Amino acid sequence: MSLVDLITRRFTFGSRFNEPQPLTTSNLNNWLNAQLAAPTADDVSVLQRLAAVQLPITVTATDGTSTTTNRGLTDLFKPSQDLWAILAADTSANKAESQRPANEVAAARWIRAAFSPWQVQEVMTDFWHNHFSVDAYQSMPIAATWPVYDRIIRANALGNFRAMLGATAKSAAMMNYLNLNTSVASHPNENYAREVMELHTLGIGRYLGETTPAALLGTGYSDQDVTNAARVLTGWTLADGNHKAADGTKPNTGDFLFVSANHDTKAKTIFGVAYPAGGAQAEGEAFLDALAQHPGTALTIATKLYVHFVQDTPPANDALITTLATVFRNNVTAPNQIALVLQALVGSAEFAAAADKVKVPFEFLISLIRAAGAEINPRAALTTMLTSLGAPLFHWPTPNGMPDLATTWTGTTGMILRWALADQLVASSGGYLLDGDNTLFAALAPLAISIPYAANAVVAAVLGAGALPTSASALATYAASTEVLGAKGALANATTLNTGLRRLVGAAATVPEFQRR
Amino acid sequence: MMVSRRTLLQGGMLGGAAALTPAGVRMAFAATGASTANMIVFVLLRGGMDGLYMVAPSDDADLIAARPASLRLLASGTTPALPLAHGPSSNDWRLHPAAPEFKALYDAGHLAFVHAAGIPADSRSHFQMQAMLEHGVADPTLLTRTSGWIGQYANATGIASSTFAVISADSTLPASMSGDNEALSIANPKQFTLGSTPRSLFIQTAYGVADGAVAASGRIAIDAVNLFQRKSTGFVAPAAGTYANNAFGQGLSVIAETIKLDIGLQVAEVEYNDWDTHVAEQSRFANSASILSKGLGAFYNDIAAYANRVTIVVMSEFGRRVQSNASGGTDHGHGNVMMVLGGQVAGGRIYGTWPGLHPAVLDLGDVPVTTDYRSVLSEIITAARGAPPAAVFPGFTAGAALGLLTSQG
Known part of the structure; x- marks a missing residue:
């Protein structure tokens, strides 16, 4: 695997179709330097999408009547005092308003991970959310102040560990948890x-x-x-x-x-x-x-980063872990301490020769979304997919966070559900991935004059250079089936064509190599 | 290179906590023949079921003083609670009137209760107590150091050859099954499939010869689905009306059918989670108790031919406070009633050491725990397959058996 491919897999949420600024061998260093110095604020392309989200809220009154309304992400950027005030003002029987801020952060999580140009920051935001794991839905003060906690993690994801440790310790979320x-x-x-x-x-x-x-x-x-x-x-x-x-x-x-x-x-x-x-x-x-x-903390963090980016089982006294711990300790007061550690990691020979890692459920779904290049509707059902995969978003029950190991996520249920959910996520009936000129579906449509062309294009777009020959030939066979072609052939009309192409993309995401991070 | 998943997992032990069975590895232990082995069905009632409203001494003066009649089991009136013989004290023990199926099973000697049972820990948190219950511990600091007790049990009982050894009848695997990478969740048998024929062929081809751990895991999943479909020729749906039309009934029907398929089931779990009755308990509890009793009654009839090989255990993370609150409900408590049902159960009795409800004996206002929940579970496991290894219940040492199962003499 090339270094560019490896960095795309491990330091981003996967290749995005029609990526405006793709990572290449020639811009690798500039790309990394810019990513490691990413601004904390959302990119304008993310802000525009966040502003467009309408997320329903169902409020149940004390008399048992429920009202569902569409609402923008109005709590997401509220200052902490305003979020705290939601708790006292929430008279609903189902505490819908108190939980709303956490639901908005979850919706924003999909948008940011799918579309932020600052992918390293997004990847590290996931890493630290899991390290400082708090169940956002354990109690209402946590749910209501969840945007504050998310801001703490995001602001420090590439920054200083002590700053993040102190801010989490003082947060309403961690304090209550x-x-x-x-x-x-x-x-x-x-x-x-x-x-x-x-x-x-x-x-x-x-x-x-x-x-x-x-x-x-x-x-x-x-x-x-x-x-x-x-x-x-x-x-x-x-x-x-x-x-x-x-x-x-x-x-x-x-x-x-x-x-x-x-x-x-x-x-x-x-x-x-x-x-x-x-x-x-x-x-x-x-x-x-x-x-x-403490040197022990440096080793803990270095080991956890190694397990995330290099491989599941670190060797004893590993040289890279020692190096990362040293960089961590030598920069305990640096504002970019974590970025410096990551720089040492990505530049190491051990990383270049990294072993397989398996995508955790969020990485699996978000990488498929990025491969499709589609705009998304981050409705609650999308987040529920993570619950059924055993990785509930911001809702892990114990403070140790979810495991970052293949064995946890490749059980029988996990595999069968990945296969089924890939199809559900991509199907137009799900309403998660929207059609548009910049999507993979639109780009594939002209190729569908020949189904084998389309199948090859799907393999190239979704699986890239790592595609296995068996996957490509199996997909070509699948592409010729009536369920993709339709009873009268996929070209019968634009709707059946879109359905067939979406099925192909969903199928491509089920193969073994797409499960690898 | 083709690497079998099991070989790979065993290689993966290196990084694991040395004292525990590594996650995902089912090791041989006191294995008995799969086709005649006993099965355990674990029914988890999340939310804190009010054990003093399910099974209680109706004439206890302290209970009468602590609760209004609407939250007590009454010996008279329009719907008197159902009398239970062989209580743990000389009181008039009664069962909630919405649970006539339990009464019939108790009188027939198939159902036993264990009262004042629970987790011997100080917590009144749903989260923490459920987590401890599912991890088989009574110490919250052990939570991050072990996987679920069912997962540990599966890994230790020599059921590696059986795909259907451990199933959850809910949509996700519960924490109790964590650590067992082959546990299956089958909430809806219709979803236990690889999809349409072309899609199924596609997945089987893509996973057929690929190298690596993911591909090997995929092949295990494919085998499970294929075996399931071959054995069941499509899941045998229970006759209409056998189970009530709710998620609990659906889950029980999945377990019953898996038992009847006889494909190596060892432990199944299903949840029924509507018990957090801080407000309006009288009507809510009656409804929940009825669903629970009807569901398990129907289940027991459905599996009658296998009853001697099945033990069902029902528990909640904690009971509720003796004193009711100001909202017609009860708050989080401690000790609770557990239920044990099966053909081998020495039923018709309420087991456990009943401490009484005098304020002086209560644990911060709650029923104290006089029987560790793991005593009950480990007794059932022992009857099924021999004593569980230490990793199943870290920090627990079994005391004298309650004698819940006739096979123990």
Whole structure:
């Protein structure tokens, strides 16, 4: 596989039909440099599409009557206080308004992944959403503030890890998900303190049990460190109208608030480092600094990136992982820390010789959408496809995020559903992929004077250089069947032609090589 | 090079957590003959079923003080609750009047209840308790370190040769089956297909000889569909009216037909999830209890010829608070009633250590858990295939058996 092909597969959501600025061997370096320095704001081509989305909302009143209306993505760009205010204002019985912001981020997820020219940022947004995994629908404060959480992930996806760690820790989403907002000096809640070390930074491999043996001091964390970290973070909560701020007011904005009255003011020790009495909010910040600077965190992130971009099973003491961890540690304060790590990864010999990876369900569907080059209607049923594939969007039930391994996604159900959903996604009856002049379907229509031509064109567009000969010949056979040609032949009229060509594109996405990332 | 999927998966063990069975690998363990082996049907009631409204001591003074008559089982009135003999205390134990099928199965000795059962953990969160239940643990910190208990069980019970060993009758695989890459979800048998003949041929050709793990997985899926279609010649739909026309009835019919096909089923799961009765519980619970009782009654009749090889276990992530709330409902609680149904079940009895409902014995206002849910599950597994290995229920050590199954003497 060529480097360009590999980068297209791993650092974008796949080739887009009629891509305005395709990646080529000659522009590779410029493309990468620009991608790694992508702006955080949405591209105008994405903004225009977001502005056009009409996503239905069904509000059930307390008397049981339901009303469904079409609405634009009006919550997506609201500031955090306005999102927080939705919670109190939502009088619906089904909490439709409170969940709406999360649904809008989900709809926007499809548009951004399909159309953003900043594909590396989109890929890394997925990566970090999964790393700092929060179930957006676990409770209403999370759902209502989900655009804020998504903005945190997007803004830092190629940036600085410590900045992202701190912003997630202080978000209404993470605070509610891992109970940090209710952790007070008299009853510390250890949920966040444990998960931030186990999942976000040091990794379960550095869990040392109840206490740290003297010889291992500084190498990992124990239950005692969890307890003490929870105490350090007491008083970190949300401005929910119940807590007094330093100025005596009780703000109700949903933003981060440090409440000194709930903070454990006694001295603590974490990883053998003393946190003297009276450290207030700063000691929590110092704890997050220590996590972000820890060599274990660098290795955790380096390994996770390796598994995502190179292969499922990293060898022990892998040289590339060591290199990535070093770059990560040497740039802990750099605003483009993560971009620098990715640059080291993509330029390495190990990446160039990377083994197979399997697309996770979102990658599978979005890469098919991009291959078709079609505008999309990101209605809820599209997101539901991910639920049936076992990868619910922003709705993974546990804080560890979904596995990035082939074995999870290629089970019997997963394979059969991929085959069926490829057809459903592409079929015009589904209403997901719209017809238009720039689509693959439109480009194929003139070729359909000969079905073998059309089949070859589908193979080239959807499977590219990696197409297997068996897939091409099987598709040609399928193309000659009545279900593609139609009883009277595909040329009978424009509608049957479109149906047949869409079936061909959907079928091409079922073959083994299209499942590879 | 052709690589069998199983070989590849075993090679993939390297990176896994050493103490656990690696995901996706079904290893031989105490295997018995597939055609005569026992089957387990796990019915999960998500939402927190109010066990004190399903099966309760109707004359308990503490319960009478804690709840209005509308949320209690009553011994008299227009619709009295159904009396149950052999309760765990000298009280007048009763069953919800909307569950006459359960009453009949209990009286016939096929259905047993285990009360004050549940997950011995402090959480009152649906999410956390469901996750623990599905992962076979009672400690939330173990959640990220293990796959589902059914997945671990499948991997450990020597059912590798059977495609239909583990099925979910819902549209997706539940977390309890995670780690078993060959578990099937068949919510609708009509969807368990490769599509039209031309499309099916296309997929079979494209996957026929291709190299790599994905292609190998695809071939396993193709084999499963083909075997299913050959064995079933199209799924045998139950006679009209056998099951109620709802998702639970549809799921049960899928499991019943798979049992009757006798193609190696070991564990099936189906969910029925309408139990989170914070408000308007009286009417909602009666409706849910009726659907549950009718569904399982119909199922048990449907599989009568296999009843001695099937054990059905029904549970929810937690019970509900003893004290009702101000909205005609009950909030999240703790201990609950589990149900065990089957031809080998020593039914007609309510098992477990009943702690009573005196405020002093309650766990933060809730029924305490006196029987770990894993005691019940592991007893059923043991009867089916021998004691489960440690990986199925991490952190659990089985105590004395309750004696739920006659085969245990």
